[in-house]
Amino acid sequence: MVEDRTATQVIVVGAGPVGLMLAGELRLAGADVVVLEKLTAPTTESRASTLHARTMEILDSRGLLRPLGAVPNDPRGHFGGIPLDLTLPGRHPGQWKVPQTRIEELLGEWARDLGADIRRGHELTGLTVTADHADAAVRLPDGTTKFYRAAYVVGCDGENSAVRRLGGFGFPGADATRELLRADVAGIDIPDRRFQRLAGGLAIAARRPDGVTRVMVHEFGARPRGTQPRFQDIADSWKRVTGEDIGHGTPLWVNSFGDASRQAVRYRDQRLFLAGDAAHQKMPIGGQALNLGLQDAVNLGWKLAAQVRGRAPDGLLDSYHDERHAVGRRTLSNIRAQAMLLLGSAEVDAVRQVFAELAGESENVRTHLAGMISGLDIRYDVGPGRHPLLGRRLPHGDITVNGSTVTTASLLRTGRGVLLLLPGDEARREALRALAAPYADLVDTVTATSASGLSEDITPDTGALLVRPDSHVVWADSENTDITTALNRWFGRPPRAHRTPAVRRDPAPVRAPASATAKKNRRTHMSRLMGKTALVTGSSRGMGRATALRLAQEGALVAVHYSASREAADEVVALIEKDGGRAFAVRAELGVDGDVHELFLGLENGLRERTGNTDLDILVNNAGAMGGVKPEDTTPEQFDRLFAINAKAPFFLIQRALKNMPDGGRIINITSGLTRFANPDEIAYAMTKGAVDQLALHYAKLLGPRNITINSVAPGITRNDNPVFAMPEVVEQMAQLSAFNRVGEPEDVADVVAFLATDEARWITGSFVDATGGTLLG
Template identity: 50%
Template sequence: MDAPVIVAGAGPAGLTAAAELRLAGVEVVVLERLARPTGQSRGLGFTARTMEVFDQRGLLRRFADFETSDQGHFGGVPVDFGVLTGAAQAAKTIPQSTTEAVLEQWARDLGADIRRGTEITGLRDTGESVEVTVDDGGVERRLTAQWLVGCDGGRSTVRKLAGFDFPGTAATMEMFLADVRGVDLAPRMIGETLPGGMVMVGPLPGGVTRLIVCERGAQPRKRSGPPEFAEVADAWKRLTGVDISHAEPVWVSAFGDATRQVTEYRRGRVILAGDSAHIHLPAGGQGMNVSIQDSVNLGWKLGSVVRGTAGVELLDTYHSERHAVGRRLLLNTRAQGLLFLSGSEMQPLREVFGELVGYREVAAHLAGMVSGLEIRYDVGGGSHPLRGMRMPKTGLSLPDGRTTDSTALLRAGRAVLLDLADNPVLRERAAGWRTRVDVVTATATDSTPDNPLHGTTAVLVRPDGYVAWAAPGSHRDLPTALRTWFGPHL
């Protein structure tokens, strides 16, 4: 074996997968077709759930100062995300190029082997391993791994070579995205429709302006490269009457509204994550964020299987948990597209929808959907309200007088059993998993009823931050939860 795991693609999903695998103690090789990063930034910023994910790994400090906001939208209709009490705010205007640079350095710091200028051209799944053929700077090579993780984007070579089914709907229109300099345009939010389509203007750091141009009736085109800026300027003038042809393009891209999702996230020894598994209209900045969260869900599970501490059936939960999330992603982006890409016939619905989001319950529902905060996994029996939910960030006091919080306990990417009642029976039941689960005795620094841990005596948190088991309740089912997620006891 050249490595236990090969990851195809050094975008946000691939780099996150590599780092999470290294946290799990697994050697990993990342193969990236491009010799160097493009510098393009289709994604901007992080949703609240991704902020929590990065916080639990100590990554937020690696980003320069950034703005946060609790204001968002659904299909261009403003939504107050502040109704989600206690949730992290979303980060704004962090270019995807910066995110990729931070993730790549994190993965390298952890020991990931990242090889650029290496393109996968073939693969063979033997049932015991995966052999990939690569073009390494004009030289054909073969590499073998136990597992191959495809994170190589919406046009994924891995997905095609492995024969994944990718049903859905084809693009019905072509749209443009461009970052430019040298224009003085007033900001325009998504949702401000024009007779012929929709445009957006957003300021970015460094004197750069982001433009999005959606011209109704623009048919999808098969392109071998990015469009010329002249196409963007012409469409802009047709829609707004303003000439921006003098602007200096930083980069230009075309995209569509195709919506597809693979029927299975794992096929034999090949696993997909991120855009390789699902493509959709970029609405609400969700694509990169969901891709990162796919990889955080997968990393520790695949690491456990590779190390032999868990059976391959654990990977079935990657599909069941993340395929459902992807399905919701496709649902809400299609709904948003109808709202902000349709013509005047949609205006009555936009106005009614705008009235509905004024209700707190409606705003909370939509905000939870777009931010990922609505996610609740099916982790098995028990009725504790935290089961399947993400562990809320809560201050903790340790027996030696030090303080920490529930998020900091996840820095190393290990599972945590949090004993909040100093219960020796609980700790004894978990003793057989001590090499895989950190047992921490602590008390909550906030004892008020507002604390999400109020009345909770113990919590078993998976490495991805989701609660697998919680008490009060019978401690007899704790070993079942430990076996389910972390394999048989020693």
């Protein structure tokens, strides 16, 4: 029965880097996702450690390089052990050394912050696929079985993929005939070796800054042992090849990998998909395996999200297989060639010599190999046209937008498509803006006043580029080809072509406010909050974003709080400043130890720099965690997290803010109509918001003598990034709950908050303000 199953839109099996990357991409595009991982905790094994230039560009486009921190870079790589300069034009040349454990940690935090539901200790044991859904049987740590239902299931669960096995995917190829043994060893002191070929085999050694040495060894002619090696096996092999004894060292990690080469016949079978090592097995030479998998995930994520949100054009999902299977096939081919050069004995020496000469003396050969290994030369078949960038990734460089220098990577932070209008004929640019306007829910239009920081591929006659969320160019204006055809092919027909969007988007670095008329009307009241300061928590998106914009339009200096996306907060700040207002961003993760201290440390520094003091006149407690978990599925950890973010954080934020708030201040708490309207699927969430309601009632009595008002604002069904708002029939049903026969917009709530922040609301305190559009009328 459906009631016995946990339902979501997409199930991702595997919480390694590929699965977590895919989960983040799905959430960024508005799809609900549950990640199932059989391990109860992240692995501590070293595994992969190399990121190539294309993967670094992808992380940059999602704002993930800054939290990654400084990482070692080496322009040198290799092809089958033959030294190769990997430097190519771009922001991230060469290869970058990042342990897989750090990549998993980073992507896990990102996916969770975006709302991905990651469930560890959940092992997939069965799959049933029907015409309209897929059911997954999952074994829990206690041995019981739980059932999940989704529109699609993606296997990101490695070479021994359960999704591939249970889904019956063909996986042809060759078994391993050679293997490379490897270990991370502490307490040894041996020379570093970079692919040293000796009489008996191949030896590699690299000492890390922490004193641990990674050793890899292959004995010429040795066959794979078929079992996990012991450290003693590696030490014995190392001694036979090099003559050195490492047996006294302490092994931290031991494994082996062979030169097996297999690829799934198809990456998609109806409602099942494969990505990463589940789709292709190969020797991880040169770090290509991890990079190939992450790029699979980024290609699939936005397409699958478009499908489950009901706006994917025909054939979009099939393009995942068409594009990535070809890339995988080519990568497996180059890895097989490298394995022969790397692990072959004396019989390959002549070939290695010729290859080394070609790579060293021919720039064309070097750039060809470097482009293949780095992923920078990938070009998809995206439609007609001969522009040099068509099908390739958008070059990463600087452009000027609204007087500010931004990177092309930053244009893709939202995970949406981008129409990049380049300097040129303004009449043509205006015509393209008009053609793209109906797609504003899917594609951001960005006008560049300078693109001198981009590559020579941006020819003088290139007027505009249409870019997919994965940064690949699907249309160029140099040939006056039809942009509408490209928009429909990659983004589908406009989801709401019959109505003008409530917010016209023009991001990078900023997004425009609602409508010109609304902005003009609101600016007549700018003096109402002039000289006031405001903190709006969770204001990088949604109702918080709309509230920050609204308070700034009234004249307040606004602190834009965010927990994860600095780029999104910076966009809000830039938009406020462009409109003549004042704002700054401040970060803190709420619901964790030290959250209030961290927030107010940044807040007070920002206020002091701009006003000379730390007075805070207005506090809007907007940040919150959504529910979405049925009471029977709610775990104690989920329950505690909801209360920590939604109820505990606002209480202690008020407690702390009162030290900075002058008499006559304003506190507005965003609660929910669910405290007055029953929804059994949201009991825990409604409880947290009921607790928030009590803040206004009781604090009002305490703060009355200081003329500080405190009120609750309860939104109803308000448009956000939930995929249900892309389904017209569902929106129509929700709209019928309102007295106005429509769903709410973030600006509807922001206007109520702005009123309560002004002196005109001085006689309102301790109140529950129904901002549901009449939903609670019954």
